[in-house]
Amino acid sequence: MRYPAHVYAHTVRDVMSQGISLDDVLQGLARMLVKNGDATHSERIGLAIEEELTKSHGGKWVTLEVARETNVSERLKKMFPISDRVTLHVNPGLIAGVRITINNEEEIDMSFERKVKQLFVM
Amino acid sequence: MSYDLVEKLKKEIDSFQGKDVVQKIGTVIEVGDGIAKISGLRETLSQELLTIEGAKGDVPALAFNLEDTFVGVVILGDPLLIKVGDRVRKTGRVLSIKVGEELVGRVVNALGEPLDGKGVIFKNPEKAKEYALERSAPSVLARESVGTPLQTGIKAIDAMIPIGRGQRELLIGDRQTGKTAIALDAILNQGQDKSRQQVICIYVAVGQKNAKVARITKILEESGAFQYTIVVSAPSSAPASLQYLAPFAGCAIGEYFMDQGKDALIVYDDLSKHADAYRQLSLLLRRPPGREAYPGDIFYLHARLLERAAKLSKEKGGGSLTALPIIETKLSDVSAYIPTNVISITDGQIYVEPNLFHQGVRPAINAGLSVSRVGSAAQTKAMKKVAGRLRLELAQFRELQAFVQFASDLDQATREKIQRGELLTEILKQVDGAPIPFERQVIVLYAAVNGYMDDIVLAKVKAFEVGLLDTIQKLHTKTILEPLQKGELTSEIEEALKKAITDYKQMSK
Numbered sequence: 001m002r003y004p005a006h007v008y009a010h011t012v013r014d015v016m017s018q019g020i021s022l023d024d025v026l027q028g029l030a031r032m033l034v035k036n037g038d039a040t041h042s043e044r045i046g047l048a049i050e051e052e053l054t055k056s057h058g059g060k061w062v063t064l065e066v067a068r069e070t071n072v073s074e075r076l077k078k079m080f081p082i083s084d085r086v087t088l089h090v091n092p093g094l095i096a097g098v099r100i101t102i103n104n105e106e107e108i109d110m111s112f113e114r115k116v117k118q119l120f121v122m
Numbered sequence: 123m124s125y126d127l128v129e130k131l132k133k134e135i136d137s138f139q140g141k142d143v144v145q146k147i148g149t150v151i152e153v154g155d156g157i158a159k160i161s162g163l164r165e166t167l168s169q170e171l172l173t174i175e176g177a178k179g180d181v182p183a184l185a186f187n188l189e190d191t192f193v194g195v196v197i198l199g200d201p202l203l204i205k206v207g208d209r210v211r212k213t214g215r216v217l218s219i220k221v222g223e224e225l226v227g228r229v230v231n232a233l234g235e236p237l238d239g240k241g242v243i244f245k246n247p248e249k250a251k252e253y254a255l256e257r258s259a260p261s262v263l264a265r266e267s268v269g270t271p272l273q274t275g276i277k278a279i280d281a282m283i284p285i286g287r288g289q290r291e292l293l294i295g296d297r298q299t300g301k302t303a304i305a306l307d308a309i310l311n312q313g314q315d316k317s318r319q320q321v322i323c324i325y326v327a328v329g330q331k332n333a334k335v336a337r338i339t340k341i342l343e344e345s346g347a348f349q350y351t352i353v354v355s356a357p358s359s360a361p362a363s364l365q366y367l368a369p370f371a372g373c374a375i376g377e378y379f380m381d382q383g384k385d386a387l388i389v390y391d392d393l394s395k396h397a398d399a400y401r402q403l404s405l406l407l408r409r410p411p412g413r414e415a416y417p418g419d420i421f422y423l424h425a426r427l428l429e430r431a432a433k434l435s436k437e438k439g440g441g442s443l444t445a446l447p448i449i450e451t452k453l454s455d456v457s458a459y460i461p462t463n464v465i466s467i468t469d470g471q472i473y474v475e476p477n478l479f480h481q482g483v484r485p486a487i488n489a490g491l492s493v494s495r496v497g498s499a500a501q502t503k504a505m506k507k508v509a510g511r512l513r514l515e516l517a518q519f520r521e522l523q524a525f526v527q528f529a530s531d532l533d534q535a536t537r538e539k540i541q542r543g544e545l546l547t548e549i550l551k552q553v554d555g556a557p558i559p560f561e562r563q564v565i566v567l568y569a570a571v572n573g574y575m576d577d578i579v580l581a582k583v584k585a586f587e588v589g590l591l592d593t594i595q596k597l598h599t600k601t602i603l604e605p606l607q608k609g610e611l612t613s614e615i616e617e618a619l620k621k622a623i624t625d626y627k628q629m630s631k
Contacts (some may be wrong), residue, residue, distance in 0.1 A: 104148075105163070114564075
């Protein structure tokens with residue numbers, strides 16, 4: 001990539017803070033990505049922009065990982081304020097339990113996999 | 123047995139208290155070429171050890187670059203186990219290595235893992251001490267002057283460029299000129315020097331060929347030197363991260379023995395490749411390149427490593443760590459960047475010349491350019507007596523060397539000086555892998571500087587030397603060899619020596 005995803009994300013945030021409309025910003029971004037040759041990384045850049053905009057509005061980027069499909073996923077999501085962006089993933093590697101990651105910087109790991117790892121290290 | 127195992131597991135599970143805590147984590151955003159970039163983990167400390175949770179196991183990494191949006195890390199394990207998106211955790215620890223007496227006789231890598239196939243090193247790893255790879259050098263107050271000789275077993279060095287325990291002496295020269303051979307002889311000779319405390323030797327191989335490391339290991343094994351030697355190996359096939367860390371690991375091991383009050387010797391072979399590995403890591407992590415593309419702190423890299431070699435004061439145990447760094451020059455250019463850096467750090471240098479090597483003068487030491495800043499403080503009294511005249515006569519010979527081809531047109535005194543210089547040059551030649559104990563060096567040099575060998579043809583000098591030492595070994599051990607081991611050439615020993623040499627000359631005619 002010509003520029004890292006977080007650089008595009010910060011740029012979009014700064015431009016939007018000047019009052020320019022989202023449509024104009026996205027069109028400008030698309031042209032810039034094509035010009036820089038980073039169009040193939042648009043998905044990653046899009047995620048980074050979404051994360052940055054969520055944080056700039058005071059929200060958190062929350063990732064919930066569960067070991068298997070659950071019928072309480074919507075209820076789990078609703079436990080967080082509306083400003084937070086909550087995504088749910090199924091990660092069979094956890095074996096059981098849930099792992100919550102906040103802003104990709106903090107986590108609360110209540111999975112069975114971590115407990116087994118801790119037990120065998122001890 | 124399975125019942126015991128089940129009960130043990132039940133006990134472990136019952137006593138397990140897994141607390142759910144909020145932990146700081148990071149995510150791998152880029153990985154390749156032995157380095158990775160981690161987002162998050164804003165509170166990471168410099169040189170902190172991190173753990174990357176790969177799909178098939180945890181991989182350790184070292185925090186190298188602390189940027190505002192990511193942390194640049196150097197991967198210490200298998201980078202193929204890591205992919206983008208893997209979680210990274212802090213350990214809160216700096217990189218350290220387990221040290222102890224059990225390391226003696228083993229070949230390990232920069233992380234302390236055994237490479238010799240002899241099994242685990244520490245039977246009780248939890249009882250082994252941990253020494254950080256990066257440590258502060260001893261302070262001024264913790265040191266004392268270097269005063270005990272480190273005998274290398276090489277006449278040219280022990281006589282004219284003496285090394286003391288706690289000194290840093292650089293071995294510098296072009297490729298294939300015998301630098302490693304000199305260092306190896308120094309290690310081998312520590313098994314012969316029984317007059318002082320045994321020196322624990324550490325050989326650090328950085329960026330060397332695996333075949334060379336195997337050959338050196340074999341030499342050490344066959345000569346019995348492995349009883350007091352440790353090899354730290356980071357060959358050229360090892361990742362740059364391990365080549366960068368190997369000298370620090372070796373130094374940490376040496377410091378352990380130094381802190382125990384023992385004497386240790388560490389050979390860094392070689393620091394040129396160490397600098398190249400550090401340059402590679404720095405360029406990959408986008409640190410600004412300086413002269414010759416080395417990072418700006420390349421001097422600090424070697425300075426902080428070599429400053430850890432010291433002679434500690436009696437209050438601190440009196441131990442010492444002697445360093446023999448090796449630097450490879452290109453086309454004998456000692457004024458290049460890395461050589462000048464290390465020359466300014468060390469307490470002297472031994473300059474090995476390719477011209478001398480090809481002329482058959484081996485070890486190919488240029489005594490004129492070589493220096494030891496510790497000097498005669500690191501020599502026994504016996505050696506001082508013979509070495510002073512040796513150095514003077516060789517210096518005079520070097521000045522007159524240009525006239526050697528006109529020998530027939532010169533006056534008698536000049537011709538004698540030239541003949542004496544040629545004799546001394548021949549005396550100082552030595553086969554590698556055969557270090558000579560210092561008392562025998564004193565005997566040979568005494569015979570040479572006092573004119574007892576002036577009438578020996580150059581081609582027969584070596585045979586005379588061998589015969590003389592053999593005779594003294596057989597007939598004069600109690601009167602000459604053993605007393606000389608105490609380090610002084612008293613008048614009684616001198617008289618006995620004169621008689622022994624004269625008798626041998628008579629006998630050999």
